[in-house]
Structures are given as structure tokens and as C-alpha cells.
Amino acid sequence: MISRYTRPAMGKIWEFENKFAIWQEIEVLACEAQAELGQCGITKEDAAWIREHAGFTVERINEIEAVTHHDVIAFLTCMGERIDAEVPEGEEKPSRWVHYGMTSSDLGDTALSCQIVQSIDIILEDVKALGETCKRRAFELQDALCAGRTHGIHAEPMTFGMKFGSWAWALKRTQIRLEEARAVAATGAISGAVGTYSSIDPFVEQYVCEKMGLTADPLSTQVLFRDRHAQVLSALAVAASVLETIALQVRLMQETDVIEAEEPFRAGQKGSSAMPHKRNPITAERVCGLARVVKANAQVGYDNVALWFERDISHSGAERVVLADSFAALDYMFGKMQWMLDGLQVYPEKMEYNLNRTRGLIYSSKVLLALVDTGITREEAYAIVQRNAMAVWEDIQNAVAGPTYRERLEADPEAKLSSEVLDQIFDPWAFLGHKDVVFKKLEALEF
Template sequence: MIGRYTRPEMGRIWELENKFAIWKEIEVLACEAQAELGQAGITREEAQWIRDHADFTVEEIDEIEKVTNHDVIAFTTCMANYIDADIPEGADKPSRWVHYGMTSSDLGDTALSYQVTQACDIIIDDIKRLGETCKRRAFEFQNTLCVGRTHGIHAEPMTFGMKFGSWAWALKRALIRMEEARAVAATGAISGAVGTYSSIDPYVEQYVCEKLGLTPDPLSTQVLARDRHAQVMAALAVTASTLESIAMQVRLLQQSDVIEAEEPFTKGQKGSSAMPHKRNPITAERVCGLARVVKANAQVAFDNVALWFERDISHSGAERVVLADSFTALDYMFGKMQWMLDGLQTYSAKMEHNLWRTKGLIFSSKVLLALVDAGISREDAYVIVQRNAMKVWEDIQNAVDGPTYRERLEADDEAMALLSQEKLDEIFDPWDFLTRKDVVFDRLQELEF
């Protein structure tokens, strides 16, 4: 991922320095396990020597790989040079125990699993932080009236806090998915060339995995099955979709014709090089754009599941790109969404204004039920409600300052034969829609991240 969209903590996880540091720890732990097991010939003193002297530099590994064309061999060669540097000429080299009985995937896959858990932990923290923000702001706007929209059309009254509340619940689901994906990913394998432990005791795998907080794969072949990685990428993609959905809502709310809320616009910020009046939702748009990358990368992970026999490496180069890029992009998206939603600028007066822009049409469902309650069929009631509503729509469409929906009903003899003025007062009170709204806020109060 390019630096523009990389936050430092996540970026460090995917740097070569971190990857090789994990490789080093796995190789050292394997040596210590072999020494403790006492079957391979390595002594505890040699294992301690290896721990004390094992080292590498990325630059040296790169130079060796130019010759070997094999990154694991380049790494073990580099590390051996450090381990044996102070060993007298002619003496046994402790480095001979490094990578003993292991294959490249034992090292690479187990290390990748550990990297994925590191990255998952950051995303999990991101989700919790944003979820708590949405929950807090939901109660801030618990009683702020606004109009609900379906198909982009004004529907019925709701409160703005319900928007934040729905986002909080979506993030709770994202948290559950991400925690499940982490558990599936936290798996290691040190089982040899095709998973038979032909040259290495299973104790080594158990020892290394336990030290790293991983679970040994029950049957790994040469590699860890890539459905594990696909589940992680799917969780990232769905989470990105959730952030995209929230960001899209902000974009819609910030439209000039709506302007009920907008992302922060800081001092000195510019909206357009050509039109100085503009306040564009560029951060929300950026989040939506990056979500496409994370979602598209999930397809690569799905394609990586199918490998030849016990393994091939058709997945390798692709997943080195998409795992790092998806985690990095999603972490960046969370940073922007946290800034945006924590500082979201809201305009309650505009919400109230928009509630009445359709001249009372949003109360049509209450009128329909009141007419049914008065004793006529739903079909007959629908005709009365709709014929008056369509006249109001026509006025709105043609910018005619005509009667409101209530005034249309009051002029309709058939409607007024069934509805009293007192009933109309009740119907056209937006709070009448919200007498049970606190049910959802009571549920939200119990939500924990």
C-alpha cells in the first residue's frame, strides 16, 4: 500500500523488518524445542548461542536472494553468518541446527499467521473505538427529529440518533466477524515437506505455536489451507463495506439539497480549486473508493484457496500484496471514519426543515390507518390517501406553493366524514411515530465493544 494510505503501526507489521524478525524468532524457538526434546543432537548451550547471536539485515538478505532466488534460503544463510561469526575455524557450527527438519512453508506460513494476528488486533481495536463513538453519538441525538428516507424518498419521521445506533450495531457485527477470523488465522504448522512430520517431531510445532499464541493445524499438508486466509479477507471486505455504507450516508446527508450533516471542514481547508464556495465530502468519498480495493482483494484470496495437490505457490505473490494492502487500507479507513464521525457536524434545524419539505406527505401511513380504524376497507382508504397525496406531489414537482397535505385532506369531504380535527392533530404530530423509539435505545444501551 502506498504511504499516503498507511498508518505507522499497521505499516510496521507488513515491513520486511517485522517479517524477518518473526522468521528469526520461529527458527530460534524451533532450535530451543529441539534442544529440549533431546533427539536431534542440538544442546541447550547451542540453542542459547543461537538465540544470543542470531541476526539479519534486510539489505544482506536481499543481496543473497539475488543469487539464491529463494527468500527463505537467503534468510537462513544470512542468519547463519551472524550465528557462526564468532565460532573458531574448524569448530562445529551452531547454525547447522537452524531450519532442522523444516520446510519453507513451515516458516513462512506460521510467520504469516502471526503477522495476520498482529494486524487483526489493530483492526479489532479500530472497530471497538469507532463502535463506541457511534454508540455515544446515538444517545446524543436520541431525541433529534429527522425524516427517514426509503429509496431516497421521504418516508416517516425518525431520530438522527437511530442512524448512529444502526452504525454501532453494524460495527458490533464487524467485531464478531473479525474476532472469528482472527481465531481461524491464529494457526501454525511445522510439519515438514508434506505435513507428515517425516523429519521433525510434532513437539517442535506445539512448542513454537504455544510461544507465539498460535494453535497447531491438525493436518496442514505442506501449507496452511488458504480458506483460513480467505475468511480473514472476507471479514476485511465486509468490514470495508460497512464503513463504505456509513461514509455513503454522510455523503448523502452532505448534499446541498439535504445538508443535515457534513464531515468536518477545518480551518484553512479548501473545497475546490475552481469554486471557492465548495465544501466537498472528500474524506467520505475516499473511504468509499478504498472500500472497492479491499472488496476486490477478497476475490484474490478466494482464488488462492485452490492449490495443486499438497501445495504450489501460485497464491504466494498475490497474497503478499492483498493481505498487506487490505489490512493497511482498512486501518486507514478506520482512522478517517473515526475523525469524521467523532466530529460530524450536524444541523438539527435543517433536519426539522426537511421533515416538512413534502408538506406533510410523510404522515400518509397514519392517515391510512386512521381511515381503516374508522371502518372503511384498506383499499378504499388507500384511494383517499393517495389522491390527495398525488396533488401535493404535483405541486412540489412544479414548485407550486399549494395546500399542504393536511389542508388537502380537510378539503376532502369523504376524508373528513371519517376524521376529526382532533384526530388530524394527532396524526400530523411527528412524535406520534416515535412513542416506541426508546425500545431501540434501551437495546443499544446494552451494546458492548
């Protein structure tokens, strides 16, 4: 991911310095485990020397890789140079025990799992922060009446706080999916070529994985099965879809003809190079755009699952791109959404205005039920309700200042409803008698 969309903490996880630092720790731990076993020639003194003197520089690794065209060998050569630099001439070199009995994927896959876990931990903090913000704002706006919309058309009254509450629950499910993906990804393997432990004791794998906070894969075939990585990318894609949904709502609410809410507009900000009046939802649009990248990357994860026989490296290059990019983009998206929703400007007066723009049509469902209660059939009631509603729609579409929906019903001899009943029907809060049930559930939500 380009630096524009990468926040520092996440970026550092996917830099070479961090990757090689994890590689180094795995190799040192493997030496310590071998020394504990005492099955090969490495001693605890050798392992201690290796830990004390191990090191690398990215520049030197790159120099070596330019010749070897093999990143693991380049790293091991660089690390070996550091380990042996102070060994007296003529003495055996401790670096010979590094990577003993291991294969490249033992190192690369186990380290990649560590990077994934580190990254998911950051995203989980993002989810927690945004979820708590949505919950807080839901209660702040639980009494802000607005029009609920289905298909983009006014449906029934609701409260704006319910929107935030819905987003909070979606983020809770996002948290659960990411935690599950983290558990699946927190797996290491140090089992040698094709996973048979032919040159390394299973104790080494167990020792290293425990120290690195991972679980040893029960049966790796030199590589970790890529369903794990596909699940991670899938969880990231769903998380991106959740943020995209919220951002899309903000964009819709910020439309000039709606303008019930808008993302923060900072002092000095400019909306358009040509039209100075513009306040565009640029952050929400950016989130929607980046969501497309994260969702598309999930497909690469699915394609990476199928490898030839026990392994190939067709997954490797693609994986280096999509994992880093997806984590960086999603972390950036969460940062922007936190800023946007925490500071979202809401306009309750405009919400109420919009609620009344359709001249009472939004109460049609209550009219339908009230007419059924008078003893006529649902079909008869529906005809009365729709006939009067369509007349109001026609006036609205033609910008005619005609009767309201209630006034048309009062003038319709077939709509036999008393003024008292109509008063109850045309009260928006009559739709929200069970609102407290929704917010009681939300009150119990924890991240």
C-alpha cells in the same frame, strides 16, 4: 498499499523487518524445542548460543536473494552468518541446527499467521473506538427529528441518533466477524514436506505455536489451507463495506439539497481549485473508493484456496499484495471514519426543515391506518390517501404553493377524520412512541 494510505503501526507489521523478526523467533524456538527433545545433536547450549547470536539485516538478505532467488534460503544464510560469526575456527557451527527438518512453508505460513493476528488486533481496536463513538453520538442525537428515507424518498419520521445506533450495531457485528477470523487465522504448522512430520517431531510444532500464541494446524499439507486466509480477507471486505455504507450516508447528507450533516471542514481547507464556495465530502468519498480495493482483494483470497495437490505457490505473490494492502487500507479507513464521525457536523434545524418540505406527506401511513379505523376497507382508504398525496406531490414538483397534505384531507369529504385525530396523526413524535426500546437495547451494547 502506498504510504499515503498506510498508518505507521499497521505499516510496520508488513515491513520486512517485522516479517524477518518473526521468522527469526520461529527458527530459534524450533531450535530450543529440538534441544528439549534431545533427539538430534543440538544441545541446550547450542540453542542458547543461537538465541543470543541470531540476527539479520534486510540489506544482506536482499543481497543473497539476488543470487539464490529464494527468500527463505537468503534469510537462513544471513541468519547463519550472524550465528557463526563468533564461533572459533575449527569448531562446529551452531547454525547447522537452524531450520532442521523444516520446510519453507513451515516458516513462511506460521509467520504470516502471526502478522495477520497482529494486524487484526489493530483493526479490532479501530472497530472498538469507532463503535463507541457511534454509540455515544447516537445518544447525543436521539431526539434530533429527521426524515427517514427509503429509496432516497421521504418515508416516515425517525431520529438522527438512530442512524448512529444502526452503525454501532453494524460495527459490533464487524467486531464479531473479525474475532472469528482471528481465531481461524491464529494457526501455525511445522510439519515438514507434505505435512507428514517425516523429519521433525510434532513436539516442535506444538512448542513453537504455543510460544507464538498460535494453535497447531491439525493436518497441514506443508501449507496451511487457504480457506483461513480467505475468511480473513472476507471479514476485512465486509468491514470495508460497513464503513462504505456509513461514508455513503455522510456523502448523501452533505448534498447541497439535503445538508443535514457534513464531515468536518478544517480551517485553511480548500474545497475546489475553481469554486471557492465548495465544501466537498472528500474523506467520505476516499473511504468509499478504498472500500472497492478491499472488497476486490477478497476475491483473490477465494481464488487462492484452490492449490495443486498438497501445495503450489500460485497464492504466494498475490497474497503478499492483498493481505498487506487490505489491512493497511482498512486501518486507514477506520482512522478517517473515526475523525469524521467524532466531528460530524449535524444540523437539526435543517433536518426539521426537510421533514416538513413535503408538506405533511410523511404522515400518510398514519392517515391510512386512521381511515381504516373508521370502518372503510384498506383499499378505499389507500385511494383517499394516495389521491390527496399525489395532488400535493404535483404542487411540490411544479413549485406551486398549494394546500398542505392536511389541508387537502380536511377538504376531502371522503376523508372523515376529526381535527383531534388529525392533530395526533400530524405529530412526528407519534411515530416514535417506542423509540426508547431501540435506545434501551443500544445502551446494553458493549465493544
